[in-house]
Amino acid sequence: MNWANWGAVAVLLCLAGCAGAPRQPAAPAAPDPDQARLEADFAQAVAAMKAGDRDTARAGFQRLLEAHPERTGPRANLAILAYEEGDAAAARAGFEAVLAQAPEHRVALNYLGILARERGDFEAAEAYYRRALAQAPDDPAALLNLAFLLDIYLGRPDQALPLYQRYQAATPTPDPRIDDWLFDVRNRQ
Incomplete structure (x- = not known):
C-alpha cells in the first residue's frame, strides 16, 4: 500500500473513532418534585376559584x-x-x-378587550380580541366577544355573522341563544 492510501485510511479511522459507539437512549428524567408541587398548588387554587x-x-x-x-x-x-x-x-x-x-397571552388579551369595551374604547377592544384570535383562531371567548363588539357596539353585523358561526362550531355544544342571535343577524341584513 502506498503512503497516499495510508493517509485515506487514517482519515477514515479518525472519523470512525469520532463517531464512537452508538449512544444509548437517555433514561427518562425523574419527575421534578418542585414542578409536581407547583402544579398541585396551582390546581388547588384553580379549584378554589371555581368553587x-x-x-x-x-x-x-x-x-x-x-x-x-x-x-x-x-x-x-x-x-x-x-x-x-x-x-x-x-x-x-x-x-x-x-x-x-x-x-400574546390570549386570556389577558381577551380580558383587556372586555375592559376596553366596558370603558367605551371599542377600537382598543377590537384590537385586543383580534390579537387573541391570532393566537388561537377558535378561542370561543374571543370569537363571541369580537362578534358582540362588531354587531352590537360597532353596527357591523355582516362582519359579526361569520364570528358567531365560528363560535358555534368551536363550542362542544352549540348555544341555542346564539342560534337565535344568528337568526336575528341574518334578518337584519
Missing part, C-alpha cells in the same frame, strides 16, 4: 406568584379575580403585567 372560594384562591395564587414570579398563570388568575370583583383598575394592571411577560 367560589375567592380568599383561598387569591392566597394560593399570591403564594405561587411570590415563589414563581416568572409564571403568568397565577398573575392572570389574580387579575381575573379582580375583574370578577369589579376592580377594573386592578384587573387591568394585572393583565397588562401578564402581557409584559407574555405579549
Whole structure:
C-alpha cells in the first residue's frame, strides 16, 4: 500500500473513532418534585376559584406568584379575580403585567378587550380580541366577544355573522341563544 492510501485510511479511522459507539437512549428524567408541587398548588387554587372560594384562591395564587414570579398563570388568575370583583383598575394592571411577560397571552388579551369595551374604547377592544384570535383562531371567548363588539357596539353585523358561526362550531355544544342571535343577524341584513 502506498503512503497516499495510508493517509485515506487514517482519515477514515479518525472519523470512525469520532463517531464512537452508538449512544444509548437517555433514561427518562425523574419527575421534578418542585414542578409536581407547583402544579398541585396551582390546581388547588384553580379549584378554589371555581368553587367560589375567592380568599383561598387569591392566597394560593399570591403564594405561587411570590415563589414563581416568572409564571403568568397565577398573575392572570389574580387579575381575573379582580375583574370578577369589579376592580377594573386592578384587573387591568394585572393583565397588562401578564402581557409584559407574555405579549400574546390570549386570556389577558381577551380580558383587556372586555375592559376596553366596558370603558367605551371599542377600537382598543377590537384590537385586543383580534390579537387573541391570532393566537388561537377558535378561542370561543374571543370569537363571541369580537362578534358582540362588531354587531352590537360597532353596527357591523355582516362582519359579526361569520364570528358567531365560528363560535358555534368551536363550542362542544352549540348555544341555542346564539342560534337565535344568528337568526336575528341574518334578518337584519
